Amino acid sequence: MRSGSRPPCKMIKVDNLTKRFGRHLAVAGATFEVEQGEVVGFLGPNGAGKTTTIRMLTGFLPPTSGSAAIDSLDVGRHSVEARRQIGYLPESVPLYRDMRVREYLQFRGQIKGLKGKTLKVRMDEVLERCGLREVRRKMIKTLSKGFRQRVGLADALIHDPPLLILDEPTNGLDPNQIRSIRHLIKQLGKSHTILLSTHILTEAEMICDKIVIINGGKILASDTPSNLVSTMRAAGRISIEVKADPEKARERMTSLDHVRKVIYERSRDDWEEFSVLVESGTDTRERLARLARDEDWPLRSLHRHDATLEDVFVELTRKD
Amino acid sequence: MTNLLILLRKELRGFFLNPFGWVVLTFVTVMQGWSMSGAMKALQDAPIPESLVYIVFHMPQFWFYFLVIFPLITMRLFAEEERVGTLETLLTAPIQTWQLVLGKYLATLCFYLILWIPAFIQFQVFSILTDVPPPFSTGSLLGAFSLIFLMGSLFIAIGSFASSLTSSQIIAGVVTVGLLFIHYFLGYITVIYGDRFPAASLFHYISSSEHLRYFSKGLIDSRAIVYYLTAAIFFLFLTHHVLNHRRWRS
Numbered sequence: 001m002r003s004g005s006r007p008p009c010k011m012i013k014v015d016n017l018t019k020r021f022g023r024h025l026a027v028a029g030a031t032f033e034v035e036q037g038e039v040v041g042f043l044g045p046n047g048a049g050k051t052t053t054i055r056m057l058t059g060f061l062p063p064t065s066g067s068a069a070i071d072s073l074d075v076g077r078h079s080v081e082a083r084r085q086i087g088y089l090p091e092s093v094p095l096y097r098d099m100r101v102r103e104y105l106q107f108r109g110q111i112k113g114l115k116g117k118t119l120k121v122r123m124d125e126v127l128e129r130c131g132l133r134e135v136r137r138k139m140i141k142t143l144s145k146g147f148r149q150r151v152g153l154a155d156a157l158i159h160d161p162p163l164l165i166l167d168e169p170t171n172g173l174d175p176n177q178i179r180s181i182r183h184l185i186k187q188l189g190k191s192h193t194i195l196l197s198t199h200i201l202t203e204a205e206m207i208c209d210k211i212v213i214i215n216g217g218k219i220l221a222s223d224t225p226s227n228l229v230s231t232m233r234a235a236g237r238i239s240i241e242v243k244a245d246p247e248k249a250r251e252r253m254t255s256l257d258h259v260r261k262v263i264y265e266r267s268r269d270d271w272e273e274f275s276v277l278v279e280s281g282t283d284t285r286e287r288l289a290r291l292a293r294d295e296d297w298p299l300r301s302l303h304r305h306d307a308t309l310e311d312v313f314v315e316l317t318r319k320d
Numbered sequence: 321m322t323n324l325l326i327l328l329r330k331e332l333r334g335f336f337l338n339p340f341g342w343v344v345l346t347f348v349t350v351m352q353g354w355s356m357s358g359a360m361k362a363l364q365d366a367p368i369p370e371s372l373v374y375i376v377f378h379m380p381q382f383w384f385y386f387l388v389i390f391p392l393i394t395m396r397l398f399a400e401e402e403r404v405g406t407l408e409t410l411l412t413a414p415i416q417t418w419q420l421v422l423g424k425y426l427a428t429l430c431f432y433l434i435l436w437i438p439a440f441i442q443f444q445v446f447s448i449l450t451d452v453p454p455p456f457s458t459g460s461l462l463g464a465f466s467l468i469f470l471m472g473s474l475f476i477a478i479g480s481f482a483s484s485l486t487s488s489q490i491i492a493g494v495v496t497v498g499l500l501f502i503h504y505f506l507g508y509i510t511v512i513y514g515d516r517f518p519a520a521s522l523f524h525y526i527s528s529s530e531h532l533r534y535f536s537k538g539l540i541d542s543r544a545i546v547y548y549l550t551a552a553i554f555f556l557f558l559t560h561h562v563l564n565h566r567r568w569r570s
Binding site: 115 | 322323338413
């Protein structure tokens with residue numbers, strides 16, 4: 001829709017966005033940016049403020065303070081214009097149960113400003129793209145969850161928006177359906193900017209160029225998955241099995257340099273297993289081995305796990 | 321403007337594409353027929369110095385079914401969209417909130433007017449089937465139907481407002497019925513307590529039963545027209561604001 005000669009600008013620009021529901025602070029000064037053409041994973045545990053942030057971006061909720069702009073259109077001041085840039089799939093995928101698929105897409109296309117021939121062409125295109133051709137005459141209430149998800153996605157795509165905002169698009173689907181929706185999103189990522197909210201890490205790792213992690217309403221990190229993993233302070237996790245008094249061993253290991261946290265995992269036939277979280281760029285295995293020798297603990301295994309996005313996520317969002 | 325028409329059409333189709341609209345239409349038609357035959361029987365039994373139109377709209381069952389129409393046709397409007405979540409897809413589409421409010425309101429008003437077609441046909445039966453002049457004047461028929469339209473325009477606005485307040489159709493319906501009953505009985509205050517208090521003229525002003533008495537005699541009262549239309553606009557305005565500010569609650 002926009003001329004290609006324009007220099008790429010920020011597709012989403014969120015600045016100090018805050019939302020308060022009475023006394024509850026749902027989003028606390030969120031700031032992040034999404035470049036044109038990026039596929040961004042918006043990650044956080046349930047209740048982290050993902051949906052609230054997305055609802056503010058789509059103009060469904062007004063922010064308490066701060067601002068958000070879609071393609072440099074402020075979502076408050078140029079609300080309708082900003083909304084025109086967005087294809088939005090809400091988390092619960094609300095649809096009219098009594099409508100037929102084609103009829104629903106026609107209605108949605110019309111209120112998004114399509115008509116006549118363009119509408120027809122776009123409808124055929126999204127029906128094809130989302131694999132809805134066979135069910136286009138069916139009532140929405142007779143469709144399975146996977147198909148409903150596709151209808152929601154088709155609705156988001158119908159007016160060919162430059163930006164797609166998908167709120168947990170694979171929620172509640174079976175593994176095959178998840179695969180096909182992910183495949184579809186990957187395809188769409190080649191031609192669209194996508195903000196994809198999810199709490200499934202592998203999904204984000206598979207699909208996204210960039211990841212924004214939110215928890216308790218705050219943005220905790222915003223970077224590429226590989227950068228996130230390599231710059232995280234507790235990027236390394238070491239498993240160690242020793243024979244020792246668990247309390248004492250934990251205390252001694254915690255006192256070593258570069259060790260951030262020691263978690264007692266379990267006891268297996270007298271062997272005590274611990275997870276040791278260490279700072280990145282350090283290797284503490286040697287010092288752990290020396291400690292075991294000095295303390296006279298029998299040592300059975302000492303193994304370093306490469307950090308995954310999951311470690312980063314858990315480290316950033318865990319409560320304790 | 322086109323957005324308004326698209327929303328209006330979708331909403332109006334909604335009334336006919338599920339059994340609900342047809343159930344309401346049947347209910348109203350039956351009640352209208354009952355009023356009509358009751359009125360004709362009354363005329364047959366004893367000489368009444370009033371026209372048939374007047375008697376039909378003053379049968380005891382009239383207000384009983386008339387006020388029930390509004391919660392039935394308005395309770396779904398916004399409450400259902402909110403419950404299912406489709407309000408989110410509507411309000412995040414590039415349309416203005418007033419287009420949504422007016423589209424739904426006008427669609428309901430259209431459906432409401434369709435509900436009165438059977439009654440209108442019933443009144444035409446005399447000139448179609450007999451050569452006796454109908455027992456009412458054209459003026460009283462037009463008067464009564466214009467008041468039906470005016471009351472409808474206000475009461476549907478009240479119903480839309482109630483529906484925008486909640487995600488439960490039942491609550492929306494109960495609130496609508498409550499507001500309409502209160503409105504109706506406020507008009508009766510002067511009947512119960514007499515005219516001898518300062519605010520009596522106010523109660524006369526909003527009394528739907530008095531309006532109906534004038535209009536069904538063919539007397540068009542411009543005060544009533546102004547009252548119903550401005551009050552309808554006021555409630556639509558409230559509905560619009562509730563939708564725009566609902567966001568504070570959830």
